[in-house]
Amino acid sequence: MTFSFQYVLQILPLLLLGAEVTFEATLGGMAFALVGGLILAVARMSPSRPLSRAAVAYIEFVRSTPLLIQLFFLFYVLPAFGITMSSLLTGILGLGLHYSTYTAEVYRSGIEGVPRGQWEAAVALNLPPFQTWTRVILPQAIPPIIPVLGNYLIGMFKDTPLLATITVRELLGAALNAAGESFRYLEPISLVGAIFFVLSYPSALLIRRLEVGLAIRRR
Amino acid sequence: MQYADAEPDIGRPAASSLAISFRNVCKSFGDLEVLRNLSFDVPTGEKLVIIGPSGCGKTTLLRMLMTLEHPTSGTIEVFGELLGLRRAGDALVADTPSHIRQVRANVGMVFQQFNLFPHMTALDNVVEAPIRVQRASKAEAQGRGRELLEMVGVTDKADCYPRQLSGGQQQRVAIARALAMQPRIMLFDEITSALDPELVGEVLKVVRRLARESGMTMLIVTHEMRFASDIADRVVFLEGGEIVEDAPPAAIFSNPSNPRTREFLHAVLER
Numbered sequence: 001m002t003f004s005f006q007y008v009l010q011i012l013p014l015l016l017l018g019a020e021v022t023f024e025a026t027l028g029g030m031a032f033a034l035v036g037g038l039i040l041a042v043a044r045m046s047p048s049r050p051l052s053r054a055a056v057a058y059i060e061f062v063r064s065t066p067l068l069i070q071l072f073f074l075f076y077v078l079p080a081f082g083i084t085m086s087s088l089l090t091g092i093l094g095l096g097l098h099y100s101t102y103t104a105e106v107y108r109s110g111i112e113g114v115p116r117g118q119w120e121a122a123v124a125l126n127l128p129p130f131q132t133w134t135r136v137i138l139p140q141a142i143p144p145i146i147p148v149l150g151n152y153l154i155g156m157f158k159d160t161p162l163l164a165t166i167t168v169r170e171l172l173g174a175a176l177n178a179a180g181e182s183f184r185y186l187e188p189i190s191l192v193g194a195i196f197f198v199l200s201y202p203s204a205l206l207i208r209r210l211e212v213g214l215a216i217r218r219r
Numbered sequence: 220m221q222y223a224d225a226e227p228d229i230g231r232p233a234a235s236s237l238a239i240s241f242r243n244v245c246k247s248f249g250d251l252e253v254l255r256n257l258s259f260d261v262p263t264g265e266k267l268v269i270i271g272p273s274g275c276g277k278t279t280l281l282r283m284l285m286t287l288e289h290p291t292s293g294t295i296e297v298f299g300e301l302l303g304l305r306r307a308g309d310a311l312v313a314d315t316p317s318h319i320r321q322v323r324a325n326v327g328m329v330f331q332q333f334n335l336f337p338h339m340t341a342l343d344n345v346v347e348a349p350i351r352v353q354r355a356s357k358a359e360a361q362g363r364g365r366e367l368l369e370m371v372g373v374t375d376k377a378d379c380y381p382r383q384l385s386g387g388q389q390q391r392v393a394i395a396r397a398l399a400m401q402p403r404i405m406l407f408d409e410i411t412s413a414l415d416p417e418l419v420g421e422v423l424k425v426v427r428r429l430a431r432e433s434g435m436t437m438l439i440v441t442h443e444m445r446f447a448s449d450i451a452d453r454v455v456f457l458e459g460g461e462i463v464e465d466a467p468p469a470a471i472f473s474n475p476s477n478p479r480t481r482e483f484l485h486a487v488l489e490r
Binding site: 115117118120121123124125126127128131135136139140 | 285286287320323324326327328330332333334335336337338347348351352396397400
């Protein structure tokens with residue numbers, strides 16, 4: 001079997017369309033995980049016992065079950081209860097729900113890194129809880145964890161091929177589709193790997209630069 | 220210069236002549252009894268200095284007034300209003316957050332470790348709460364904030380971040396920040412203990428002036444005895460969670476009646 005560049009050129013447009021879907025799924029999942037994780041982290045640290053216990057239970061449950069199963073549940077089981085979404089939206093939701101439990105723990109570590117005195121100063125100034133979070137705590141908690149969040153996002157990006165299993169025509173889905181027609185797997189699958197590499201490696205470098213930039217700004 | 224004045228603001232309930240009133244306040248951390256059945260009053264406008272060996276409960280006392288700690292039993296009143304509690308029939312129950320905030324608005328605090336917000340400039344530290352809590356306009360808050368920074372002598376550092384300031388400057392900004400909320404009671408919790416010795420004077424100077432020129436009620440926990448005797452209307456010596464001696468500064472510093480006070484003062488002054 002020889003590697004055919006001609007075949008590569010032939011399927012490239014199709015794969016780039018798939019890459020676009022991968023990109024959408026990553027951005028959507030990321031937005032979801034960043035917001036959802038923050039909500040979970042704050043709920044977990046809430047003085048209300050039931051709320052914080054519910055958050056812990058949710059986090060532990062989701063982290064202890066595979067993403068693939070969660071995707072299948074959303075895609076195959078929810079419609080039985082009358083909840084139907086497009087496969088891409090289902091994928092974004094699944095990635096977001098799954099990764100928000102990880103980002104929640106990252107946020108938590110950032111929040112716990114803020115000295116106690118900052119909370120006390122906020123009380124002494126009579127800042128309401130919302131302002132205490134948005135003006136005092138989070139602006140100090142988030143910058144140090146941006147690189148960690150970034151790494152989870154790259155992780156999420158590399159998990160997007162799982163969406164192929166729920167019929168999302170993302171990068172892998174598109175490649176399998178092409179391969180199914182030509183019975184050639186070498187080029188499509190290699191190409192998928194190459195595209196992932198070309199996208200994740202620079203992202204990792206970008207995060208490194210961000211990390212350094214933040215360190216400088218904080219000095 | 221506009222200080223928070225001792226007069227009640229319009230719309231607030233008429234001020235009691237007592238700023239603070241502790242009644243049978245006990246505080247324990249687990250098995251450790253920090254304050255034992257403490258009862259005392261602070262009249263409005265009084266400058267009360269609290270001294271005592273470390274671990275005697277003086278910081279806890281201030282922190283309870285700021286609602287950073289809560290009494291295990293007993294009650295605290297601020298201008299005649301219960302702090303952290305409300306009456307429900309004959310019982311006392313936890314107060315609503317909004318009313319706690321309302322009572323707490325009377326109180327400001329300066330901490331040993333400054334606790335400035337590191338991601339905000341000096342001026343932003345000062346104007347943050349007036350803008351967010353009192354809904355002051357930005358221009359108004361900044362105008363007042365600059366006046367306060369001028370008063371504490373850090374005008375030229377308004378746009379610096381805390382990390383660019385010396386400890387003494389940071390603490391003076393922290394004083395300005397607390398004053399910006401116009402509290403009627405100010406708590407100073409060992410505000411020079413974290414400072415290099417040569418920076419202590421500049422911070423004490425600010426507090427001295429404040430004590431002289433404002434009608435604010437001030438509670439000051441300090442180990443600086445000269446400073447204490449200069450500004451205090453009254454000094455309380457606290458040991459083992461109890462008030463051992465309560466007297467005007469002249470009496471307590473020149474002729475303490477209690478042997479334990481004498482011992483403590485001797486140890487501190489001989490340092």
